[in-house]
Amino acid sequence: MSTRRCNTDNTCLSFQMAINRLELVKVEKSKIDERRKIGEQDMVRLMREKENAENTVTNLQQEIQVMSRMFEEYREQMEEKTSQMEEHLTLRAKEAEFLLTQSKKRVEEVETASELQSQLWSKKANTFRSFMDNQKLSIKDIRISSQSIKQEMFALQMKWRDEISNIGLDLKGLVDAAENYHGVLAENQKLFNEVQELKGNIRVYCRVRPFLPGQDGKSTAVDYIGENGEILISNPSKQGKDGYRMFKFNKIFNTHVSQAEVFSDIQPLIRSVLDGFNVCIFAYGQTGSGKTYTMSGPGKSKEDWGVNYRALNDLFDISLKRRNTFSYEVEVQMVEIYNEQVRDLLSNDIAQKRLGIWSTSQPNGLVVPDASLIPVKSTSDVLDLMEIGQANRAVGSTALNERSSRSHSILTVHVRGLDVKNGSTSRGCLHLIDLAGSERVERSEATGDRLKEAQHINKSLSALGDVIFALAQKNAHVPYRNSKLTQVLQSSLGGQAKTLMFVQINPDVESCSETISTLKFAERVSGVELGAARSNKEGKDIKDLLEQVASLKDTISRKDMEIEQLQVNKVKSPSSLTDKSGSSLLKQSSTASQQNQLISGSIGSGETEYEDNASDDGCSVGETEYSVGSASESAADRMQKGPSRLTRFFLTKNGQPAASRPKPKEPAPKTTTIGRRNSIASQVPTGASSIKPPKKRVVQ
Numbered sequence: 001m002s003t004r005r006c007n008t009d010n011t012c013l014s015f016q017m018a019i020n021r022l023e024l025v026k027v028e029k030s031k032i033d034e035r036r037k038i039g040e041q042d043m044v045r046l047m048r049e050k051e052n053a054e055n056t057v058t059n060l061q062q063e064i065q066v067m068s069r070m071f072e073e074y075r076e077q078m079e080e081k082t083s084q085m086e087e088h089l090t091l092r093a094k095e096a097e098f099l100l101t102q103s104k105k106r107v108e109e110v111e112t113a114s115e116l117q118s119q120l121w122s123k124k125a126n127t128f129r130s131f132m133d134n135q136k137l138s139i140k141d142i143r144i145s146s147q148s149i150k151q152e153m154f155a156l157q158m159k160w161r162d163e164i165s166n167i168g169l170d171l172k173g174l175v176d177a178a179e180n181y182h183g184v185l186a187e188n189q190k191l192f193n194e195v196q197e198l199k200g201n202i203r204v205y206c207r208v209r210p211f212l213p214g215q216d217g218k219s220t221a222v223d224y225i226g227e228n229g230e231i232l233i234s235n236p237s238k239q240g241k242d243g244y245r246m247f248k249f250n251k252i253f254n255t256h257v258s259q260a261e262v263f264s265d266i267q268p269l270i271r272s273v274l275d276g277f278n279v280c281i282f283a284y285g286q287t288g289s290g291k292t293y294t295m296s297g298p299g300k301s302k303e304d305w306g307v308n309y310r311a312l313n314d315l316f317d318i319s320l321k322r323r324n325t326f327s328y329e330v331e332v333q334m335v336e337i338y339n340e341q342v343r344d345l346l347s348n349d350i351a352q353k354r355l356g357i358w359s360t361s362q363p364n365g366l367v368v369p370d371a372s373l374i375p376v377k378s379t380s381d382v383l384d385l386m387e388i389g390q391a392n393r394a395v396g397s398t399a400l401n402e403r404s405s406r407s408h409s410i411l412t413v414h415v416r417g418l419d420v421k422n423g424s425t426s427r428g429c430l431h432l433i434d435l436a437g438s439e440r441v442e443r444s445e446a447t448g449d450r451l452k453e454a455q456h457i458n459k460s461l462s463a464l465g466d467v468i469f470a471l472a473q474k475n476a477h478v479p480y481r482n483s484k485l486t487q488v489l490q491s492s493l494g495g496q497a498k499t500l501m502f503v504q505i506n507p508d509v510e511s512c513s514e515t516i517s518t519l520k521f522a523e524r525v526s527g528v529e530l531g532a533a534r535s536n537k538e539g540k541d542i543k544d545l546l547e548q549v550a551s552l553k554d555t556i557s558r559k560d561m562e563i564e565q566l567q568v569n570k571v572k573s574p575s576s577l578t579d580k581s582g583s584s585l586l587k588q589s590s591t592a593s594q595q596n597q598l599i600s601g602s603i604g605s606g607e608t609e610y611e612d613n614a615s616d617d618g619c620s621v622g623e624t625e626y627s628v629g630s631a632s633e634s635a636a637d638r639m640q641k642g643p644s645r646l647t648r649f650f651l652t653k654n655g656q657p658a659a660s661r662p663k664p665k666e667p668a669p670k671t672t673t674i675g676r677r678n679s680i681a682s683q684v685p686t687g688a689s690s691i692k693p694p695k696k697r698v699v700q
């Protein structure tokens, strides 16, 4: 049993050991399985990697193939290029060789040429050397001859110096003579002016209008203007000597002369108005020749001002400077003569009556006493008044001028001066006249009203010519009465006034014949001697004496009036209506009146006559307060209506107007003038702008 037990134990142990070994094998087997699995996985992975590696190898092989192909191509190209380069280089080498040969040849040539050149230069140097030797010899000769010339020149210089000093002496003599000549000439001119002043010659200044814009192509008739007032006019329609005409006046203003320069030449004349002289300046010339330009100016700016504005401005300036010694009163009248009627340009009464003219001026210097007399205190007053006057002027257009003045305009400036220290007085009067154009009727192409105007203008200008002619001839009778213009100008042309005429000319050769006739007229005017101008100055004593004389004459006139009144009364009584012979007592009355006139006529030769403003159709009677009465009027009526010849005598004596007039004979128009004047004048002092221009009158 124990052995069996022991065997069983051994078997059990070996079984146990086999189980253990089995267990171990199992573990080993699982481990081997695991390892096998891992090996399989590795196998799969390796297989993949192998595949990848094979792919990479294949790719690489392909790339190697491509690269080797490219390399092959590149190598072939390079080989080709190399062969080309070789060819090119061979060519270049050949060229270089050729050039080298060429340049070698050239060098040889240059060497030959330079050799020739140097030979030439050496030849030239030899020639130049020989030339220089020759020159040196010539210079030597020249030096010798210049020395002799110098000596000759010196001798000549000495001779010339003597001669020049002789000429200098002669020249000095000539210069002295010339200086003396100028002095003598100036002296002559001065003496001539003095003689003219004494003779009272009418001064004539000629002004040439420039061509207007748009007239550039025109040719001028003015050939030459001298320094001493000569002007040469050429007339192309005439041949030779007849084609030229020379005129001489006191002064010629060429086209470029300014308004200020023109005025500066007449300034002294205008200033003499303040010293009691009467001055008359008128502009004459064909239509469009610049009369209005000279007298009034083309515009309102100060540079444009014509003689009118400048004259008044100057008068105010001087009166201001003299205010400590003199007191001046300035009054202005402006009238026009249109179709032989005198019109007041400063009146605001459009339907104004015709104005009368005193053939010699009244004591207060008024030629047209009815015209408005406006006191002015400053240039601006004047500017406004003239604007009114210009606006009232009759203008129209003609073929020769777009805005032609159809009337003669007369601006009169009255200046009364009082010497505040000694009481003496002066009275000066300045007439500034812009005449209407002196055109030929056919050239102005005038018809209808314009023709009538032109005829009146020409008639009055020819009357002016007749007066001038009579004065120049010193005729006993001067036909002043033939026109209103000559009546107004009578005291300036025939009195003791200083008179100046601007003769205006148009340079256009087409106006040549008008220019020549204008200048001929002016030539006659310059020959007129008026006698020395006299100043209207009165000392205080003379003034008092004149007043006494005036009052005595007034008494006489009153007595005469009484006598005449008595005679009238006699005539009125029925018993004495007719005398035995049956002649009218009215006739007696008029005879008495004539006697009075004879008395008065014998007392004073310088009596003043009053001209009515009758037109040729005789419609003036009673139109002005001064009209000479008609034959049917009684002497008494005439006495009451206006001054008789006797009363008028009191107004002047020997051409010298009395300073004061008897009260009852104070001319009625003066009152009317003042009345009318007030209507405008009352507005003047407050400011020129307050003057209202009356309605403009333009002649159609």
Ligand SMILES: Nc1ncnc2c1ncn2[C@@H]1O[C@H](COP(=O)(O)OP(=O)(O)OP(=O)(O)O)[C@@H](O)[C@H]1O
Residues within 6 Å of the ligand: 208, 209, 210, 212, 255, 285, 286, 287, 288, 289, 290, 291, 292, 293, 294, 298, 401, 403, 404, 405, 406, 435, 436, 437, 438, 504
């Ligand atoms: N010196 C001048 N310088 C420049 N222009 C001038 C001059 N003189 C005249 N004129 C011009 O010539 C033209 C005619 O001048 P203006 O009207 O003064 O002539 P007029 O002689 O007064 O003519 P009318 O007799 O028809 O009135 C105007 O246009 C004016 O401006």
